[in-house]
Amino acid sequence: MSGLASGLMFSAPWALLLLPLPLLVWWLAPPHRERIAAIRVPFFQRISERLGLIRGSGSVVRKRRYWQWIIGTLVWLLLVTALARPELEGDAVTLQKPARDLILAVDISGSMDQQDFLSPAGERTQRLAGVKSVLAQFLGGREGERVALIVFGSKAFVQAPLTTDLDTVQELLQLTEVGMAGPHTALGDAIGLAIRQFETSDIQQRLLILLSDGSDTASRMSPINAAAIAAQQRVKILTVGVGDPHGESDNRLDIDTMTAIATRTGGEFFFANDQQALARVYQQIDALAPKKVDSETFRPRQSLAYFPLALALTLAMLSVALHMLERADWRREAAS
Template identity: 30%
Template sequence: MELFEKPIYFLYFLAALGAVGLLCRLGQVRKRRITRALFGPAAYARLTRGGDAWGKYKTGLFLLGLFFVFAALARPQWGVEIVQAEGNFAQTVIAVDVSASMRARDVRPDRLASAKNMLRMLINHLPNERIGLIAFTSQAFIQCPITTDDDALKYFVSTLQPDMLPVAGTSLAAPVELAAHMLAKYPGKKALILLTDGEDHIPQELAQAQKAAQQEGIRIIAIGIGTPQGELIAQRTDVSGKVLEYKKDSQGKTIVTKLDEKSLAALAAATQGMYIQYTSPAQVAAKVGQAVQDLDRSTTAASSRAGYKNRYQIPLALAILCFCAAALLPFKPRRGQDGAK
């Protein structure tokens, strides 16, 4: 532990002390010149023969008070206390589609890998923001609670895999409703960043989810990843990544997954959000980052930590006492000032 958090202020005190001494010296020289010019050398000697007997004490108290002011600025510290950190944050939840269709390779290397690359860049665009992470298929699950810990968020992004959840299919309503629940306690306008190809196997539930987002002031930033022309879904690959088998439906037909831009654009428009078609990680991350920066912010607790107690009050109180004492000391003439011999 260092006794002073900012000891550099003691160097500033030395500079201030030099400046005060220089000003006092220049003032004395100027006063001497003016007095001698007006009254002559003999008169100046008689006028300055006496003086204040407590002048040195007043000067000493003033300089001591000045020292204590700079000691307070240096922030003396000792003893430990728990400090609750606060910050002014925007509130955002990221929901990522991890259904089987995210294996499609119409976006290289595949849809989910591209989404993860974009998210890493986006997190770098939003340092110290409050962000949560959801993974969803036909149901949604919280992967990371809303946090300001960028490293934790990046770790959970790295763990996302297709079919990682125990339920199949895709529902856009599920992540919207879960995000509304996560963001309900925060005031102002918030955001849900939705990364998906837009396929929805339970579209009849979406209207109610939109209403929940609107009630909570959540803007949905929908990012469509894939192509409208569609792509086959890789089912099995070899060690080199070559596709050995494509996913088929219950009737044995090969499944083609297509980007549904119309549904995603309508969902975003219903919540005064925006739709972005995936192009490249850097471009999409920049657009989303700008949209999040425009959200309302609220001051909330971020974390707790142990810190040393700041004791600046002690030297500041001593400085005030010194200045008051210097001001209250009366004028006391030196002996012989009245001209007695």
């Protein structure tokens, strides 16, 4: 690239080397000369004077007028300029594209309705409400990443597919209610559904954050087997437990399984029993797996080649029109 002025660039500046080409042709390739048969005319001098012709040494080269030289030169300059592809360069634009896909799998089984989750003020709130509050802050720091939301209970469902529209993910998260996916907990199915979501992506770095307060009671595939498949698919799983490890059998947080899931995929298990602890967990997750975004900077360019082309065409048409007018004048004079 080369530029003549601020913002004006030539994409093919080598084309400017063609500017002296007409001079080289005029110098190296003079008019063609050949001998041809002719008839002697006794009054040739009078015909030549009448037609305004100048005799040469056996050949006739039409003389061009000054305006023809000027228009021809301008047309050639404009054509070469267009061939050099002038472009107007704009200000630099930086685009961010995700370098990692992140899926949040949130447990919304019946046990998430329990009012034992402590708020920063020390008040007991619903587990899911507390999780939503902290997740909203976490999502606010994922700008530029592709995020998906999966909710699961007895079944697992995709609430939001992989997208960079985090506002929509936030809205869908807030609309989620306990029991929408059934009363039980299907950890393995949630992992399997996340794997299928990752299969549609060509991004290599894949992270699943699995949040639950219970033990697996409804999966068709065991969570450990699902984690093994996730490891084969290069999916890293971070598990977060927010339940009671000493609760009843179905509602008891299965720390061993949650830890095994994370370990099998190279991730970690975190435990949080209140909003402050959960917020610290997500801070640790940010440190363990910071936001991954690739930046690409480019300058938009607008082609200006049509300007010299249009002007060259206009001049060429003007030249043809003037030439036709001269020939018409010459014919009228010859007729008279």
